[in-house]
Amino acid sequence: MAASTHTVTNQVPPLVGYDVFGTDRVLSEAVARHAGPGQLDGIRTELTALGRAAGSAEVTEWGRRANEHPPVLRTHDRYGNRIDEVEFHPDWHRLLDGAVGAGLTDAWGRPAGHLRRAAGFFVWTQAEAGNGCPVSMTHAAVPALRAEPGLAAEWEPRLTSHRYEPGPRPAAAKAGALLGMGMTEKQGGSDIRANTTRAVPLDAAGEYLLTGHKWFCSAPMCDGFLVLAQAPGGLTCFLVPRVLDDGTRNVFRIQRLKDKLGNRSNASAEVEFDGTWARRVGEEGRGVRVIIGMVAATRLDCVLGSAALMRQAVAQAVHHATYRRAFGAELIDQPLMRNVLADLALESEAATTLALRLAAAYDADTEQERALLRLAVPAAKYWVTKRCTPLVAEALECLGGNGYVEESGLPRLLRESPLNSIWEGSGNVQALDVLRALQREPAALNAFLQEVGAARGADHRLDNAIKGLLTELADLSGIEARARRLVERMALVLQGSLLVRWAPPEVADAFCASRLGGDWGAAFGTLPHTLDLAAVVDRAGVGDPAVVDRARPAG
Template sequence: MEGMLPILPHEPSRTHDVTNQPPPLAPYDASEDTALLEGLRREGAGWAEEDVRRLGRVAGSTEAQEWADLANRHEPELRTHDRYGNRVDEVDFHPSWHHLMRVAVAEGLAGAPWADESPGAHVARTAGGLVWGHTDAGHGCPTSMTYAAIPALRKEPELAKVYEPLLTGREYDPVLRVPTDKRGLLAGMGMTEKQGGSDVRTNTTSATPTAESGVYTLRGHKWFTSAPMCDVFLVLAQAPGGLSCFLLPRVLPDGNRNPFRIQRLKDKLGNRSNASSEPEFDGTLAWLVGPEGQGVKTIIEMVNCTRLDCVMMSATLMRKTLVEAGHHVRHRTAFGARLLDQPLMRNVLADLALESEAATTLTLRLAGAADRAVRGDSGEAAFRRIATAVGKYWVTKRGPAFTAEALECLGGNGYVEDSGMPRHYREAPLLSIWEGSGNVNALDVLRALRRESGAAEALFGELALAEGADARLDAAVARLKERLVQASETAARRLVELMALTLQASLLVRHAPPAVADAFCATRLDGDWGHSFGTLPDGADLDAILTRALPERG
């Protein structure tokens, strides 16, 4: 028509050409971690390497990474009532959560090691967690608690006989029904209450004996009970004989729902895929586990197991974010060169790599101690007792600073949700809070030193295995012995920090390449280090450290 502008040929817009951005990381192999595989073999589970490698490829697959993203974007939802007004107290999850859970349970990351007599079974599980954790941390909560429930449940053999075969199975069965009618079970834990937190002896939930021996009715309100969709829970309540441990099923043997009224789900900083709840008990039936008045002593084995998993998950987050950062800087250029080739960025990555390897190596050493302690090694049991608390304190404390630095390697891209790094950053602080915050764990180390026979001897026996190999380590061990003489609560954190650093250094001196051990001792023990990551001294062999930590991908 007259007056209309002519239609011009379409020309592609050059303003939207994408350049200098890294390709997607997935698919990748989450088990491509030299320190992890070496530790797996060293701690007696080399027989599981093929399975760990297979799981690592699944964890790094595009599909599994998408499951993790979706499970966190579509958070669990609480349904307190059905359409007719009946109380149901169920939590609905996105299908991706169930995919993650199904793999985790099938791969033996829940209770399976307790049914496996193979030496190293618990190490194999921990290594599996170190690679499968590259997906999502939230679903590791119910698998961890299921794993940890077994040793506590064994305090009551008759209950263990009924529930243990289902808790140690490898079938994920999320439908809520009579536990003994299911193909597999998950266990949760309810310890803390709003008036006490870690001070569980102030719990007010009451447990009243019924006419049936060993069966009680509970009444009270728990403050943090994660994974409320689990089938059974180990909870603490005040019985006539004092604070006691109980097994509480969601569905009773007759098929009726046990009163487990979920008041709300917690709106948390991170760990969004996992439901954490406040359940109310009112005439809720539960079975006594262990003697009355010995609830803390009964459930402490559960806590020791979950603390190991806190260390494991912190080490996993470190490794995951290191891999993400390494991938980015390998493909991103600035000021005329790849970021990976720029000296200061190499320093940052190498420093992160040292921290990650130290955390992974300690995690697997703790898993080895746990495995051997289960099999009757009293020396390893003593080492496990103190070293797990030390590792829980230190490795989980390092996680938030580590993930923040790894995120920064991506610059503004790392601050965007699509990168996944904000999710890891929000997740990191949880591990130092769950199962006792920093002060609780530091004081627990002091308690172990003063009350647990052989704990100090076991720790120094481990350190002695590296004696004479590095003068800086020898000097640090001497300082540690001096501080132990006048250990006080006020100085507990400094003491535990030195314990952790000497323990990590001794493991690296014995098992890691000289470049790794030397850089760690120079910075963490000898003070040749700044106040942030990326301050390794000029003499550090950055090339050797990075080649070990971040091998070139094809």
């Protein structure tokens, strides 16, 4: 009886076999917008290959298995020797090999290097987000290492290599290396100046022995780590190699791996240093200043990572609604579902557009663009990462009970979604960082106002929002308690300005009407019904259904 009645109809086929880059109109347009003369064809070629891989059934399975089989800590070998190794599923290594091979650790100094790398990071994160942690830190370590030119000359070619070589061997013996970091300690959290790890100088210049602990050490299988410790001259940055040049293991005791909500394919650890050999990066007492370049770059990757999760969630929701029928019609044609999908699509497009604009500012590297990044990165990191979790949850609901089932992939996105709001400083840390920049760096505010002002006069709702923001910025007394609201407004005005300039009119109109005009509810799906919502939703799909390797289901 069961076999004769078990006919599968009206089920949506998986979204696989498609080009994650080429079918994303918002991302493709952003890359074309910011690429310099003669750069676009090469970038498109690279990203198309990566996009097809990221959307393939094979890589989708890599991501699933890497998360279903999380890393395992092996503290000792069979003979009782301390080894402190982390064992990963083979698909984790395949994912990292794909990321490194695509140049996702290689941006500094390449033409349009940050643009192409940001777009690639955005694409590959949609296949699996956990491998983005070591990729991001390796990429971001480059500006920090440049504070010590000798170290940079030695390590930068390894970090920007397109070769992935796992395993505990001296970095000098590898064609490519990855770098992690360990900043946080038990007693301090985000207050890194409270760190207690000690650094004792050796006779050789620039060499130290470290003693202490790190409460969060990201990606402990890397070839080296940037850490902060208290040297005689104050808080200082150090490079700790995992394996010394003579092949012996440095003292790097992994006490345990964190049992995390999401990001389960990646390892995060508590580690102890006990006479651990390290090399100084920059001057003693200047550790925070040295590490700040790394922090800014990883914060941008938090924006990119959250925007990528949002894009994948929206793509899945629109795909489902395109093929699922209920009450006699496809879900995508039903007005209330269309409103929800359009609202999600707006949030995703605004996040993507902002993230790629900031990547382009890194490539421009002018005084004006550097000043813009000083304010825009923490503001974007605050807002985009905050919007990620409710968006993914709403996208999951679009699939109904199917979205709540692990096989859909949406639960994994949901568990991943809060991470970037915590990593590299929580929301309060970002908001306070924006306040510091406002109070101490007038050039940053000037650059920000010039950026949002480029769209003034194009939409009255944006103009009013800019005026309101200026009024709030005119009086910063007692601002700390309302810092989150201020930073939210800054991010929304910046997103609105970018969309008014670059997005199709229906997208810019819907964004300004809801996010800036006040006609928007607390939940997704409350856009004014008079807007062209069908056009907004259509833009968020994967394009022609023929590009996805599937047959339209019967029923």
